[in-house]
Amino acid sequence: MKILVGWEPSSEIETIELMLNVGAHEAVICRHAAVYIDTLDKADWGAVLLSLDFPNPDEAAAVFKATQEALPSTPIVGVIRNHEFTRLIEFISNGLHSHIIRDDDENFIMLLVSILEAAEKNVRALRDQVVAERLSQEVNSVRKLQESVVPKDLPKLRDYSVVGRYEPSEIRVDGRNMVVMAGGDYYDSFALNDDQLVMLVGDASGHGVKACMSIMTMHTLIRMIRENRYVDTAEFVSAVNERLCRSDIVQDEGGFITLLYSILDTSTHQLQWTCAGHPLPLLQNMETNEITILGNEDQIGLPLAVMQGWSYECLSAPIPPHSRVLLYTDGLDEAFPPEGDALADQFGIAGIIAALKESISMPLDEAMDHLFFKSTEITAGAGRHDDTSVMMIERN
Structure with missing residues (x-):
């Protein structure tokens, strides 16, 4: 000194x-x-x-x-x-x-x-305390901005129930205090018409202001062009990708966004979706408690804002009576214990499937609570290191 x-x-x-x-x-x-x-x-x-x-x-x-x-x-x-x-x-x-x-x-x-x-x-x-307080204020401001785009009320359509949930990451510091972080997750849902319901989940790379602004950019873009007529979900996602590839906000420092964009036709009970670098949806048959991953890794396209002109794939599947569909971001499955390996010991797809099976007899909102509870439980109180967005839909 x-x-x-x-x-x-x-x-x-x-x-x-x-x-x-x-x-x-x-x-x-x-x-x-x-x-x-x-x-x-x-x-x-x-x-x-x-x-x-x-x-x-x-x-x-x-x-x-x-x-x-x-x-x-x-x-x-x-x-x-x-x-x-x-x-x-x-x-x-x-x-x-x-x-x-x-x-x-x-x-x-x-x-x-x-x-x-x-x-x-x-x-x-x-x-240090003053700096920490200022950072906390900035994080809270970014987090509130991010949460402002998360829908407060989801559309209600005949024969279907929909729930959604967003949770920021919470990191335990100095062995005691939980710090709420700002991230780049979000979900949204809106009706295209009387029969078609859009459901999407997205995840911008990184954390903080940069990730939040990337998500805000995509959210604004999707809301701007959603009224345009597109042949299918792949054409819509391609249109979003072309615009985001020209966005300095998203592409700064190699940024990108993963997206699962889906449309449910409640008249035909067909789910159509396109995946841009995002985890695939899960289908749960509530009569057999069988859970299926919809699609395979070869059908996952590049994340958005990585390459212009990328050809995305449109996938579809029927939604049987008494079944549920899960859309989620990787914060859910990548939760892991504080002393464990971030890859080998994470909650994983196996943990998600187990939690869904355990909650088969629960109402949809309680099933959502159970899923988050099990994902958080594996962290042993240390908190998930990534924010998490989940949507669940049930055909009655």
Whole structure:
């Protein structure tokens, strides 16, 4: 730690210099006010030790104020004689960080290092706390912006029930506190007409402002072009991809978005979907409790904003009576225990299927709760490291 000392000429200076220049500490002692003022901006000072009689009692307040103005984030430890409490109160009221009494036997010198170290540590902790609070405010602002695009009410169509849920990632820090993170997940659902219901889940790469702005860009784009007539889901996703490939917001630093875009025709009970780098949907037959992955890995196209002109595939499947369809982002299956391997020990598709089977007799909203509970449970209280969006639809 670099220590700046302002001290009037006295017999104490030699001992102070010996005591402060030990270990990793480096002290610069100024005996004259002009030299001291000129030295304030010469280094990144960790702490200031200032005699409150420097350079003399009449000018000490002005030197103290100059120090505050030049080094607003640096702790100042004042040293004052034991009969000058009235002056000490004046310095404290003007922002003196801490002080030590200057006794005639010079015993105070033995305490200087520990007091300066404590002052520097306290200020650093306070500075870190301020930064953490500001970051938390920024994260909350981004998270609220992101959550603003998540639908509050989902469409209601005959013979079908729909639920959706978004949860931000929560990371346990310092072994105790949970910090809610901002991410790039989102889901949406809207009716195209009386018979067709759109359901989609998306996941922008990364976290924070960048991921949120990417999702906002895609959300706005989808809402803008959804009224256009497209032959199928593949043509729609291709149109979205072409526009996002030209988006600086999404493509900055190699960003991309995964998307599962689907249309359910409630008159024919056919589900049509296109997958752009996203986990495939799951179909649960509630009469047999059999769960099927709809599609295979070869039918998963590139994420959006990676390559213009990519040819996406349109897939379809019938939705039998008494069945459920699950759409989700990878935050659900990639949950893992704090001491485990992020790949080998994650919740995985196996965990999702097991949770769905366990919840077969539950109402749809309770089945959703159970799925999130089981995914979170595997983290042993450490929280999921990625935000999560899930949609479930049930044919009655």
